[in-house]
Amino acid sequence: MNLTPIYSGKVRDLYRADSDHLVLVASDRLSAFDVVMAEPVPDKGRVLTALTHFWVNELAPFVSSSLVSCDPRVIAEHVGDIPGDWAGRATLSREATMVPLECIVRGRLAGQAYEEYRERGTVHGEVVPPGLRLTDPFEEPRFTPSTKSDAGHDLNISSSEAAALVGDETFERCRDTCLEVFRRASDRLAEHGLVLADTKFELGWVDGELVLCDEVITPDSSRLWPADQVRPGEVPPSFDKQPFRDWLDASGWNRTPPPPPVPAGVIDITAQRYREAYRLVTGASLEDWYGGGE
Structure with missing residues (x-):
């Protein structure tokens, strides 16, 4: 794999593919209150990548994007074989200023x-x-x-x-x-x-x-x-990491590392919300996205 690491963030890892292209990998890591949790959220990275791909195509008649491809085969043509767990999480993009x-x-x-x-x-x-x-x-x-x-x-x-x-x-x-x-x-x-x-x-x-x-x-x-x-004056449910944040608040954690272990049930509910967001927005199943059915 011909990639040069550039940056590792709370959720994403960035690599240089060549002089004009970058590879961005969305992990399943979750950050709450600026602290990365020890427990990953299954399929989170695939949801982020799949939804970005959906919106880039949906908005293409109006605005371009730096995205070249999310297809693992296309990415491999540029950088060689990629790790199997990058399927559906990695994107090849043009480098932008x-x-x-x-x-x-x-x-x-x-x-x-x-x-x-x-x-x-x-x-x-x-x-x-x-x-x-x-x-x-x-x-x-x-x-x-x-x-x-x-x-x-x-x-x-x-x-x-x-x-x-x-x-x-x-x-x-x-x-x-x-x-x-x-x-x-x-x-x-x-x-x-x-x-x-x-x-x-x-x-x-x-x-x-x-x-x-x-x-x-x-x-x-x-x-x-x-x-x-949605009710005026009330916080509505949302399709994101709110279950994690709510549990952490209730746990009494002081928001400094290390975070407490998060129960499996909270992780499962959060993963379901991410998957449901993809289904509701696109009308498609995440199983049909790259890396599904594994």
């Missing part, structure tokens, strides 16, 4: 945005109308960028701060692209009874073109809710 922003779009008030709004009446430092409750929709989706940080937490910044960081033209293109992608994805998900509350995009430049990079609208990068269970 990354925009140094986390491009977050929020359609509803939730998470950190809700905490800031409750304390100061703002979202990412910008005033929004009073009287909003948890899960309430904004009048229009909001582009709320943050800085990228390899160590520690990303820093929420205002639109003017983001524009100063990357330049007005790049900021406007990122904002307009992400808002349009969010609207298109939200409309499609609404047809399947799902609410896209918010999501994070990463963008980069390839041959002068602004493209989607990394994961696209997955349970790790998005809040995805069943529409029939």
Whole structure:
């Protein structure tokens, strides 16, 4: 296997394939409160990769991506034989010059945005109308960028701060692209009874073109809710790692390593939520994705 390791993150491992291509592997590792859990979540990496592939193809008429292929045979043509457990988890991508922003779009008030709004009446430092409750929709989706940080937490910044960081033209293109992608994805998900509350995009430049990079609208990068269970002022169930977070909170863990052992039942419920997210979004079975039926 002809790969050079570049980076190993909490969930993903990045390798250089050649001068123009990278291989990204989504593991089954799960990070909660910025700490990687000892227990993997079965099929999590395959779900993240499969959903990214789905959205890249769904959005292709509007925006390009850095993704070349998720097919293990195509990847092997570039780098030689790959480990069997990479099937369905590995992607071959064009190398991009990354925009140094986390491009977050929020359609509803939730998470950190809700905490800031409750304390100061703002979202990412910008005033929004009073009287909003948890899960309430904004009048229009909001582009709320943050800085990228390899160590520690990303820093929420205002639109003017983001524009100063990357330049007005790049900021406007990122904002307009992400808002349009969010609207298109939200409309499609609404047809399947799902609410896209918010999501994070990463963008980069390839041959002068602004493209989607990394994961696209997955349970790790998005809040995805069943529409029939959204109630104003209440936290709805979501298709992500919330069972892990809830159990850890109830355990009394102080959020510093090492984390406590997580029961098998919590792992199973979390894995089911990831698989269900794939089924509801795509209408397909994860067993039909690369690496299934093993």
